[in-house]
Amino acid sequence: MSTYSIKDLEQLSGIKAHTLRIWEQRYKLLMPKRTDTNIRYYEDQDLKLILNVALLNDNGYKISKIAKMSVEEMREEVYSLTKRTLTHEDQIHALTICMIEMDEERFDKILSTNILKIGFEQTMLHIIYPFLAKVGVLWQTGAINPAHEHFISNLVRQKLIVAIDGQMYRDRGRKFLLFLPEGELHEIGLLFAAYLIKAKGHKVIYLGQSTPYEDLLSVFKLHTPDFLLTVITTSPSSEHIQQYVSSLSEHFPQSNILLTGNQVIGKDLDTPPNVKILTAFKQIKVFLEEMETVG
Numbered sequence: 001m002s003t004y005s006i007k008d009l010e011q012l013s014g015i016k017a018h019t020l021r022i023w024e025q026r027y028k029l030l031m032p033k034r035t036d037t038n039i040r041y042y043e044d045q046d047l048k049l050i051l052n053v054a055l056l057n058d059n060g061y062k063i064s065k066i067a068k069m070s071v072e073e074m075r076e077e078v079y080s081l082t083k084r085t086l087t088h089e090d091q092i093h094a095l096t097i098c099m100i101e102m103d104e105e106r107f108d109k110i111l112s113t114n115i116l117k118i119g120f121e122q123t124m125l126h127i128i129y130p131f132l133a134k135v136g137v138l139w140q141t142g143a144i145n146p147a148h149e150h151f152i153s154n155l156v157r158q159k160l161i162v163a164i165d166g167q168m169y170r171d172r173g174r175k176f177l178l179f180l181p182e183g184e185l186h187e188i189g190l191l192f193a194a195y196l197i198k199a200k201g202h203k204v205i206y207l208g209q210s211t212p213y214e215d216l217l218s219v220f221k222l223h224t225p226d227f228l229l230t231v232i233t234t235s236p237s238s239e240h241i242q243q244y245v246s247s248l249s250e251h252f253p254q255s256n257i258l259l260t261g262n263q264v265i266g267k268d269l270d271t272p273p274n275v276k277i278l279t280a281f282k283q284i285k286v287f288l289e290e291m292e293t294v295g
Contacts, residue, residue: 170201183235
């Protein structure tokens with residue numbers, strides 16, 4: 001069982017700690033426990049409760065009314081809300097609740113509903129990606145544990161693989177080689193790039209996580225792709241990223257190399273003529289559309 005400080009609850013729910021304390025005193029919504037040294041802490045059920053309270057409150061429910069609801073009544077009301085037209089932020093909040101509760105069925109239903117309403121691509125760009133960014137911050141601050149992150153990543157990964165399989169290659173499409181550098185395991189971005197590329201009718205050669213450089217060279221020699229694309233989030237490290245970018249340019253001079261990810265975006269890198277840095281996944285779509293226009 002995890003424990004949370006009131007600051008953790010604030011980060012996860014978006015409700016100020018001061019407000020949470022008022023609700024505790026006035027409505028007895030939360031009943032914090034105390035350590036031997038008299039430090040207040042909260043448990044999983046407290047977090048789940050306050051996430052539901054926050055979503056209901058954000059959608060016009062008075063806190064006095066919410067306080068009278070049972071836990072099950074809150075859950076059902078939240079579930080009912082997620083089936084209606086909510087803002088992207090509300091959907092992200094609902095996904096956060098599913099993550100904390102590790103509720104795979106409800107997580108899947110929320111994603112499926114959004115995909116039906118606004119399409120897979122818009123769901124990824126406006127709901128899943130901002131949600132994953134939030135998950136990353138929460139993990140770094142210790143508000144959630146690695147199990148939560150793995151749970152979510154695997155569910156999103158499954159959705160992406162199904163979506164990719166539904167795309168067809170067209171004869172006039174270009175050839176893209178997608179890979180992650182050795183030691184890089186954050187695959188969601190690369191999978192989404194594969195979806196965007198295949199959705200435009202291009203061929204994708206997908207190598208996936210932690211690709212040894214020697215393997216990259218041998219696959220390139222076999223397929224001679226028009227483009228290489230990689231997402232660099234953690235590896236290579238900051239002190240080695242320039243060397244890696246220069247090496248890619250040198251070994252694949254006839255291909256266009258597309259880079260994105262935290263290790264290259266906003267960094268003062270020397271980019272050779274055949275290397276392009278994409279600052280957001282929306283830019284991948286723009287790049288593909290521009291390529292179609294030129295072609």
